[in-house]
Amino acid sequence: MEHAPIIRRMTEEFDEESGEYPMIMSGPQWKKFRSNFCDFVQTLVKQCQYSIIYDQYLMDNVISLLTGLSDSQVRAFRHTATLVAMKLMTALxxxxxTVSIHLDNTSRQYEAERQKTRDKRASDRLKALLAKHQELEENMDEIKNMLTYTFKSVYD
Incomplete structure (x- = not known):
């Protein structure tokens, strides 16, 4: 389903007058729920950090859904989407x-290998380090794009 019909259906089925909104309900079980809910977002990013997050499908859909919900008529949806967007951006x-640290390490390793004399230099290692460096730079660009798009579409 596209996000607009999903949000429309959620809006139709949500009883805003009931006050049954887990993010603002009091009690220890709801406090634990809020904490676990926020942890889930950060865990999702952490578990996907090596491949899925860069597939331009999962994160694009999550951010698109959050954007739609943050603009909803239902206050509870706007609140939840804004909270999730903040937690998502923190995780990103x-x-x-982490990617920046790996990028620095890869750059240092590449330079160390390149500085070796020609007979001690491993050209396969140089190629592998260069490829890893390029992959990390692409990942960093992707993360920056996700952060920028999320911020502009949810908070702007």
Missing amino acids: VDLAL
């Missing part, structure tokens, strides 16, 4: 830091 910033 953490991931960007």
Whole structure:
């Protein structure tokens, strides 16, 4: 289903007057639910950090759904979407830091290998490090694009 029909159906079926909205309900079980809900978003990014997050499908759909929900008529949906977007962006910033560290390490290894004398230099290792460096740069660009798009579409 496209996001618009999903959001429309959710809006139709949600009883805003009931007050049954887990993100604002009091009690220990709801506090635990909120905590677990927020942890889920960060765990999702962490578990997908090596491949799925860059497939331009999962994150595009999640961000698109959050964008639609953040613009909903239903206050509970706007609140939840904004919270999830914030947690998603926090997880993406953490991931960007990790990628940045790997990028620095790969650059250092590449330079160390390149500085070796020609007879001690491993050309296969140089190629592999260069390929890894390019992959990490692409991943970093993808993360930056996700962060920018999420911020502009949800908070702007």
